[in-house]
Amino acid sequence: MSGESxxxxxxxxxxxxxxxxxxxxxLTGVNKHFGxxxxxxxxxxxxSRGEVVVVIGPSGSGKSTLCRTINRLESIDSGSISIxxxxxxxxxxxxxxxxxxxxxxFQSFNLxxxxxxLENVMLGQIKVRRxxxxxxxxxxxxxxxxxxxxxxxxxxPAQLSxxxxxxxxxxxALAMGPKVMLFDEPTSALDPEMINEVLEVMQQLARDxxxxxxxxxxxxxxxxxxxxxxFMADGRIVEQATPEExxxxxxxxxxxxxxxxxxxx
Amino acid sequence: xxDFLDSGQYDLLGAFWVTAKLALYSAIGSLIWGTxxxxxxxxxxxxxxxxxxxxxxxVRNTPLTxxxxxxxxxxxxxLLITLGGQRSEDIGFRLAVLGLIAYTGTFVxxxxxxxxxxxxxxxxxxxxxxxxxxxxxxxxxxxxQAFRAAVTPLANVLIALTKNTTxxxxxxxAEAAFLMKEMIENEADALFAVFAVFAFGFIAxxxxxxxxxxxAAKRLAVKR
Numbered sequence: 001m002s003g004e005s006x007x008x009x010x011x012x013x014x015x016x017x018x019x020x021x022x023x024x025x026x027l028t029g030v031n032k033h034f035g036x037x038x039x040x041x042x043x044x045x046x047x048s049r050g051e052v053v054v055v056i057g058p059s060g061s062g063k064s065t066l067c068r069t070i071n072r073l074e075s076i077d078s079g080s081i082s083i084x085x086x087x088x089x090x091x092x093x094x095x096x097x098x099x100x101x102x103x104x105x106f107q108s109f110n111l112x113x114x115x116x117x118l119e120n121v122m123l124g125q126i127k128v129r130r131x132x133x134x135x136x137x138x139x140x141x142x143x144x145x146x147x148x149x150x151x152x153x154x155x156x157p158a159q160l161s162x163x164x165x166x167x168x169x170x171x172x173a174l175a176m177g178p179k180v181m182l183f184d185e186p187t188s189a190l191d192p193e194m195i196n197e198v199l200e201v202m203q204q205l206a207r208d209x210x211x212x213x214x215x216x217x218x219x220x221x222x223x224x225x226x227x228x229x230x231f232m233a234d235g236r237i238v239e240q241a242t243p244e245e246x247x248x249x250x251x252x253x254x255x256x257x258x259x260x261x262x263x264x265x
Numbered sequence: 266x267x268d269f270l271d272s273g274q275y276d277l278l279g280a281f282w283v284t285a286k287l288a289l290y291s292a293i294g295s296l297i298w299g300t301x302x303x304x305x306x307x308x309x310x311x312x313x314x315x316x317x318x319x320x321x322x323x324v325r326n327t328p329l330t331x332x333x334x335x336x337x338x339x340x341x342x343x344l345l346i347t348l349g350g351q352r353s354e355d356i357g358f359r360l361a362v363l364g365l366i367a368y369t370g371t372f373v374x375x376x377x378x379x380x381x382x383x384x385x386x387x388x389x390x391x392x393x394x395x396x397x398x399x400x401x402x403x404x405x406x407x408x409x410q411a412f413r414a415a416v417t418p419l420a421n422v423l424i425a426l427t428k429n430t431t432x433x434x435x436x437x438x439a440e441a442a443f444l445m446k447e448m449i450e451n452e453a454d455a456l457f458a459v460f461a462v463f464a465f466g467f468i469a470x471x472x473x474x475x476x477x478x479x480x481a482a483k484r485l486a487v488k489r
Binding site: 071096097102104108110113128156159172 | 309387405410489
C-alpha cells in the first residue's frame, strides 16, 4: 500500500499530481459515436495507481460515457484502453476477468433486487472469484461494517434508503478487491441529506489509497479528495488540473463559463 | 342421470390421472425448453437469436393439432420413433408429451421474455461489471427476477397446457378427452351429464393451479 499511496493527498489539501510511471488506466485516442453524435472525441487520459481523478462537466459532455468505456459497458469505435498494462479485450472470458478488477458504482445503485444486502456483497466473490462461502461472508460483513450498514445485512435493497443502498453498492464493488473504482455520478440520485454519508465513504477510500475515477457534480468532493480534475465538454477533455488550480484559475473559457454557472447563483 | 358413473365401465379417475401426468410432464419439459429458448433469444450470438426467434414464431403459430399429429405421422409412422414406448397408448402418450413441450415451450419463452423486460438493464450491467459471464448474468441475476415477474403469465400458460392435453386424444393417448369421446358414443342419452363431468374434472385440475400460482406471484414479487 505504501508504494501505491505516494501520490495521495491529505484530505482537504491536495498536492500536485505526479505523473508517475505507474500508470494503471490508459486511454489513447478513444472515439465513440452514438449515431451521428460524436460523444467521445480523441480522448487521451492516463490514471496513475492511487490517483483520484474527478471528471466534471455539463450534462451531455460524455463524462458518464467515458467512465463506462473503462470497463467496456460501452464499446468504443477507435482508440485503445488498457488497464494495468493489459489492453481491454472486446468480449469473452478475458473481458470478464478484467472487469472483475474494476469496481463500478452506478448512479441508480443497481443492487440485485432479489438478493439480500449480504448476498449482494457475497455473490461476486463466490461466483467470480470462487471464494469459499464462509470467507466471502466474513469479508462481506467486514465491508458492510466499514461502510456503516452492517446492521442491515439481512434486509433487501428496497428496504434501505438511497444512501444506504449506495454504500452497499460500494461494498459490493470493494468485495472483488478491485484495482480501480469507477463512480458514475454516485450521489446524483440521492436526497440531499444522504449525499454526505456516501461521500464520506468515498473520502475514506481515497485516503486509503484506492485508485478512483469519479464522475460527479459534487464540487466539494472534487476539491477535498481529488488529485486531479478533468473537465469535459462536448465529448472532449477541455482541461485537466489540480482542483485548486482548476477552481481558482480555470484556463479555458468553457470551464470558466461552467464554473460561473455552478459556483455563483 | 349420472348412473353411468356407477356402471364400473369407465375408468374416469384413471383417464384424468393420465391427463394430469400429461400436463405435469409437459409442464416440466416446456419450462426447461422455454428457458433454453429465451436464453437463445436474448443471447449475444446472432445465430442462436435467429434460431430462437424463427422457432418461436413458426411453432406458436402452428395449430397444436397439427404439431401433435405431425409427431405421430412424421416421427412415429415415418421415422419409426417410439420414444421407448411399447403399446400404442404409451407411444401416443410420449409423443404427445413431446409435441406439447415443443408447442408450449414457445409460450413459456415469451412469458419469460416479458419477465426479462421487467428487469431494469442496470441489474445486468451491475452483474457484468462484477465480471460475470453471460451465462452467470442470465442465471444468477436476470432469470431469477424474470421468473418471479412471470409467474402470472406462466400460470396462464400452465392452465392452457392442461386443457391442451385433450388434443393428445387425437393420437390415442388414453387421457380424459379420449374417454369422453367413448362415453359420448355409449351414453348419448346423458350427453350433458358427460360434458359436465369432464368440465368439472378440468376445473378441478386448473382452478387450484391458478389460485396457488396467483398467491405465489404475490409472495415472490421482487420489491424495487
